[in-house]
Amino acid sequence: MTEYCLPALALVMACLLALGVLAALTGPRLAYWGSLALCGTGAVAVLIYLIGGARAGSILVPFGLAGQPSVLALDGVSGFFMLLLMLAGAAATAAALDDHNRGPGTEDGTDNATAPAFPIFLGGMALTLLAGDAFALLAGFEAMSLASFALVLTHHRQPPVRAAGLLYLGMASLSALCLIAALALLSAHGASFSAMRARPPEGVRAAFVLALVLIGAGAKAGLAPLHVWLPPAHAAAPGPVSALMSGAMTKMAIYVMIRLLFDLSGPAQPIWWALPLLAMGVGSAVLGAFRANIETDVKTILACSTIENVGLVVVGLGLAMAARAADLSALAGLALGASLLHAFGHGLFKTVLFLGAGAIQHATLTRKLQRLGGLASRMPITTGCMILAAASLAGLPPSAGFASEWMLLQTVLGAVRLGGLGLQIMICVLAAGVVLAMALAASAAVRLIGVALLGRPRSAEAATAAEAGPPLRWAVLSLSCLVLMIGLFPGAVLDLAEPALRLLATGTMAERAGFMSITPTAEAPGYTAIAVLALLGLAGFAVMAVLRARAVAGHRTGPAWDCGLGAPPPWLPFGDPRLQYAGGSFAQPLRRVLGGTLLATTATLDMPPPGDPRPATYHETETDPAETALFQPTARLRTELTRFADRMQFLTVRQILTVMFGLLIGLLAFVALVEQL
Amino acid sequence: MERIVFGTLPYDVAHLLGGAVLLLSFTLLSQRRIAATINTYALQAVVIAASSCWQAYVQHAPHLYLTGALALIAKGVVIPLALHRLVRRLRLSHGVETALGIFPTMLLGVGLVTLSIMVVLPTTVQSQALTREDLALALSVVLLGMLMMITRTSALTQVIGFMSLENGLILAAVSVEGMPLVVELSVAVLVLVAFVVFSTFFLRLRAQFDSLDTRHLDRIGSAHR
Structure with a gap:
């Protein structure tokens, strides 16, 4: 049955592209419903393919360069990413349907104009994954870039959106140029992937391929220092689009990186190939996580955390490359497994978070942390799902994020066996950087949830927010369940990634990734999420029991501590909500410690002398070093x-x-x- | 055909003529009056003609006599006379306007000769001594012609610089054995064409600005800004 999966997926891809054209004539409703149905079909097909053993296959289609057919191919790697794309695509489409249901043009009446680009965006990504030759890969990648550019410009009447769109287009052009050059270098003996595999590049040519792919795919994935476009573009796009861009599109760039550097460049590359990957990865991770602690816009925070997570995935790829070059296939399998698991998990939980952020923006008309708060009681389902996803973002056990980050750290610990003294010292620095990034990401997740969702509303809009519509609720609910399941059974996802690992790292996780637990080496103790959950549950029950037993019966009402600011005014019986601890105050300690080094932050306090009625002002700036x-x-x-x-x-x-x-x-x-x- | 070797009469005379062409290029650079510039140019053309005939004699290449005659008639007599007439007809000033002083120009010229010797001598090690020397002289004459074109503001002196540059090309062409006649003819025709073009250019310039100074053209360019 698995031999029908590739034609079925090719058909889904073609239908998505055709649907874009059709929807331009009929209307946005068809685009969204059609995309939803196609993504669902695709997800089922690719799941069957992966469970059925993921045998690599290819078909010829009569489209392509003049007189030549294109090759569409599917194997374990593209199948794995295809599953992620279809799941994230289905959820994002449902959310887009919810936006659409709320009436035409939720903000300025231009939503409908870009709806046809939505299925083309999905279809372009699917074509990128299904490509079996250089032409198809570039066609898919460019369709994805252009369609997402159109989608970023959905609210094009706002000047910042236009600026973000132009920056994004510029970076997409850079990506395209570099990838075209890299593929041209690779396809000296034929443009199909099998021809490239037969004659992998060597020497200077290979080094050029590495550099071009790192710039081309790295700019698309948001790797530092080419990440500058990512936060503004994600903030400018509507919720479902930024969810797809962050959850799926950056993963497509990762896929292209894996395909070109791991697969088509062959396993015989030198060990120093890992160094630029590791350096860019850890740089992105630390910078992204830190910026996520400083930014004040909910979507920008999420976008910065995307930079961090892409960085972690690339660190895993770099370690896998180094391990493969050193012939440590078990370690390479572990590193690549960590990368793939993290990419998968991040693709899903970041989609939940961005969809949630979109719902918040719809409900409150703002994305600013200082105007949100207190949404937990008014948007309980969105809040619950976002908290669950944020646990993954923070890497709390037993979430999906914890499983992959644990595997990544195990790899880093195991990687001290690699290479000479120089490489070992660099890996020690890398370990510190990765841990710092994970800690900063946890802090950013706490800040996001604590300030935006919990506490008391900081504005009238936040106080009157309404829960999202049914399609979006169902989308985030089902995705959150998936994220939860991945966290509890990471071994199952690794089983799905098994064909990819065998193909790329020649190391397998099969004997180490059980259904219940995963282990870094065959004889070492492993991580069993269910057991951790059980222990945590027991501990929680114990704490609750103790508290219950020692609690005073009933409750008393007493005067609250009001920071010495006097009694609350009569119209605000709970005190002025703006006195709450907010995003800016939460970021202060980190800002003081790391801000000067990482983001060149400045703070100017203008305190008028006594007698001057001018208000005192406090002004903060930060600049991204890449900028x-x-x-x-x-x-x-x-x-x-x-x-x-x-x-x-x-x-x-x-x-x-x-x-x-x-x-x-x-x-x-x-x-x-x-x-x- | 005997080889033209160092120390023999053919070599010495050819070298003398080539050196004279170069010397006249420097003389062109140092002229301050239009009429003298035209005369110096005519003299240079005559020397080129002599050099050409001498080469025809020692190389036993009769077609070079034709080149010599062409140079003598067209560049030694016809063009100078036409230019003199032009100066009279347009009532041009008799001085030469320079963009760079005469002395710095001469210094630059010496530098250019040094440069061309340093370029030509090492790159033509396998060739005859005379060819090498003559090529170095010819390249110097070409570069000096260019220098004249950029250090003079009047269109007429720029044209003379251009034609002196072309003299350098002829010198290079005749001193290499076996160069076919077609090349010289085409080069000579090219100069005539350039002459015609520049003449019309003079007339138009004169008609519009009452001057031959190309700085007026610069003013048109800056008007676009």
């Missing part, structure tokens, strides 16, 4: 070059002759110099 070190110099260089070209255009006749004369003299001098040497 100051990479993007602004590039922009300045571009301006300088443009000015230079402008000046050259209006040179006088004699000046033009002089320039040519100077160039000729320079050339002759060069020749003379070469002759003298």
Whole structure:
């Protein structure tokens, strides 16, 4: 039965692309319902394929470069990512349907215009995964980029959205250029993946492939220092779109990275290939997690945490590469398993969080932390699901995030056997960085949940928020159940990833990933999520029992401590909610400790002297180092070059002759110099 | 065909003529009056013609006599006369406007000659001594012609610089054995064409600005900004 899965998935992909065109004629409702049905079908098909052993296969389709068929292929790796895409796609589509149900144009009447791009976005991602040759891969990747660009511009009447869209388009073009060059280098003996596999690149060519793929796919995945586009684009897009971009699209970039660097470049690459992956990965992880603690916009916080999680996945990939180069296939399997599990888990729980953030934005018309709060009682289902997903984000046992991060840390601990002294020292630094990132991510998750959802409402909008509609509720509920199941049975996901591991790392997790528990090495003690849950439950019951036993019967009402600010005003019986501990105050300690180093934060306090009626102001700024070190110099260089070209255009006749004369003299001098040497 | 070797009469005369062309290029650079510039150019063309005929004689290549005659008639007589007439007809000023002083220009010229010797001599080790020397001289003349074009503001002196540059090309062409006639003819025709083009250019310039100074053209360019 599994041999029908590839044609079925190819059909789903083609229908998604066709649906985009059709929906442009008929309307958005068809786009969403159709996408939902197709994603559901695709998820079932790919699940059957993965359970059935994931035998690699390929078909030829009569579309492609002139006179040549394209190859569509499916194997364990693309199947695994396809499952993630279909699940996240179905949930996001349901949420988009919910947005649509709330009436045309929830914010400025432009939602419907970009609806046809939604199925094309999904179809482009599916084509990226199903591609069996360079052309199909690029076509899928570009369809994904362009459709997501259109979707980011959904609320294009707002200037920040347009700015974010342009930045995103620029980075997407950079990705495309680099990937085209990388694939051209790889396909010296044929454009199909099987031809590339037969003749993997070597030497300088391979190094160029590595650099181009890291820039091309890394920019799309949001790897530092090419992550600058990601927070504004995710914040600008509507909730379901940012959920797909963060949950699925960054994973497609990871998939392209895996496909080109692990699969098509062959296993015989040197060990130093791991270094740029590790450096970029740990840099992204720390920077993203720290920014997630500083930002004040709910979606920006989530986007920064996406940067962190992509960084962790790439660290796992780097370790897998190093282990494979050192012929430690067991360690390589563990590292790659950690990466794939984390990518899968993150793809689902981040989708929940972004859908929740979209629901919050709809309910309260704001994404600012300082205007939210107290949503737990008004949006109980959204809040519950978001808390569950945030537990994964924070890496609390027994969540999905904990399982993969535990595996990653086990790999880091095992990686001290790799390479010489230099590499070992770097891995020690890496371990510190990874742990720091995980701790910062936990802090960011606590801040997000504590400030945005719990506590008392900080604005009238937050106080009157209403729960999301049924499609979105069902989407986040079912995804949250999936996330919960992944957390309790991570071994099952690793079983699904097993064909991918065998293909890429030649190391398998089969004997180490049981249904109930996973172990880093065959004889070491493992992690059993159910047992951890049981222990935690027992401890919780014990604490509750003790508290009950020692509690005073009934309750007393007494004066609350009001920070010395006097009695609350009569219209705010619970005190002024703006006096609550908020996002900015939560971030203060971390900001003081790490902000100057990582984000060049500044704080200026303007305190008027006594007698001056001016209000005191406190102003904070932070700058991303990639912005100051990479993007602004590039922009300045571009301006300088443009000015230079402008000046050259209006040179006088004699000046033009002089320039040519100077160039000729320079050339002759060069020749003379070469002759003298 | 005997080899033209160092120390023999054919070598010495050819070297003398080539050196004279280079010297006249420097003389061109140092002229401050239009009429003298045109005369120096005519003299240079005559020397080129002589050099060409001498090469025809020692190489036993009769077609080079034709080149020499062409150079003598067209560049030694016709073009200078036409230019003199142009100066009279347009009532041009008799001075030469320079963008860079005469002395720095001469210094630059010396530097260019050094550069061309340093480029040509090491790159032509396998060739005859005379070819090497003549190529170095010819490249120097070409570079000096270019230098003249960029250090003079008047269109007329720029044209003379351009044609002196072309003299350098002819010198290179005749000093290499076995160069077919077609090349020289085409180069000569090219100069005539350039002459015609520049003449019309003079007339238009004169008609519009009452001057031959190309700085007026620069002003048009800056008007677009």
